[in-house]
Amino acid sequence: MYTVLDFDLTLTTEHWYAFVQNAPPTDACGAALHAAVHNNCPLSEATLPVHDYFVRRFFGDEERQRALRTFVETAYASGIVVIASRGNTDDIQWALRELSLRVHCVFDHRTPKHTLLQRLCVLTAPTHVLYVDDVADEHRTFVDHGHAPDERDPDHQYVFYDLHGQRGRRARGLSVADLCWLTDYVTRHSEARA
Numbered sequence: 001m002y003t004v005l006d007f008d009l010t011l012t013t014e015h016w017y018a019f020v021q022n023a024p025p026t027d028a029c030g031a032a033l034h035a036a037v038h039n040n041c042p043l044s045e046a047t048l049p050v051h052d053y054f055v056r057r058f059f060g061d062e063e064r065q066r067a068l069r070t071f072v073e074t075a076y077a078s079g080i081v082v083i084a085s086r087g088n089t090d091d092i093q094w095a096l097r098e099l100s101l102r103v104h105c106v107f108d109h110r111t112p113k114h115t116l117l118q119r120l121c122v123l124t125a126p127t128h129v130l131y132v133d134d135v136a137d138e139h140r141t142f143v144d145h146g147h148a149p150d151e152r153d154p155d156h157q158y159v160f161y162d163l164h165g166q167r168g169r170r171a172r173g174l175s176v177a178d179l180c181w182l183t184d185y186v187t188r189h190s191e192a193r194a
C-alpha cells in the first residue's frame with residue numbers, strides 16, 4: 001500500500017512552507033526555529049523550549065501529535081509512505097527529522113502531484129494508493145488526468161481523502177478524528193491483504 005500525504009495543512013496545523021519562506025518572526029522561539037531551519041541545524045537539548053514550540057505550533061497538542069505519529073508509523077509499517085508537497089524538500093525533511101518521523105521519500109513541487117500519483121499507480125497496481133490532501137483541486141487534477149476515485153473502482157484502488165469534502169471548510173490539518181480514521185483504514189487494509 002502506498003500512502004501519499006500532502007504536508008502543509010494536512011500533516012501540519014499551520015503552513016510550514018510559509019513560515020520558513022517568510023521573514024523571521026520577532027518572538028524568540030519563532031526566530032530561533034526560523035534560524036535553525038535555514039541553517040539546517042537540529043534543535044539540540046539546549047533549545048528544548050524551541051523544539052516544544054515547533055511541535056505544538058505546527059503539529060498541535062499532545063493528543064494530535066500522538067495520533068499523527070500512530071497514523072504515519074502504521075502506514076510506514078504497512079507499505080510505502082510518500083510526502084507530496086508544493087513546498088521545499090529540505091525544509092520538510094528537517095521537520096520530519098525533528099519529529100523523528102520516518103517516511104520513505106519526499107517529493108516537492110518539481111514533480112507535479114498528478115504525475116507522481118499516476119506513476120505510483122502504475123507501479124503499485126492493483127494495490128491501494130491512499131492520497132490525503134487538504135486541497136480538493138489536487139484530487140480533481142488527478143481525476144482529470146484519467147484516474148477515477150475509489151467509488152468507481154471495483155478494486156478500491158485509489159482512496160482520496162479530501163479534507164474539504166470531509167469538513168466543508170478549509171481545514172487546519174488532519175484532526176485527531178481524521179487521523180484515527182486513517183489509521184484504522186490502513187490497518188484494515190493491511191489485515192485484508194495479509
Ligand SMILES: [Mg+2]
Nearest residue numbers: 006008009134
Ligand atoms: Mg496542503
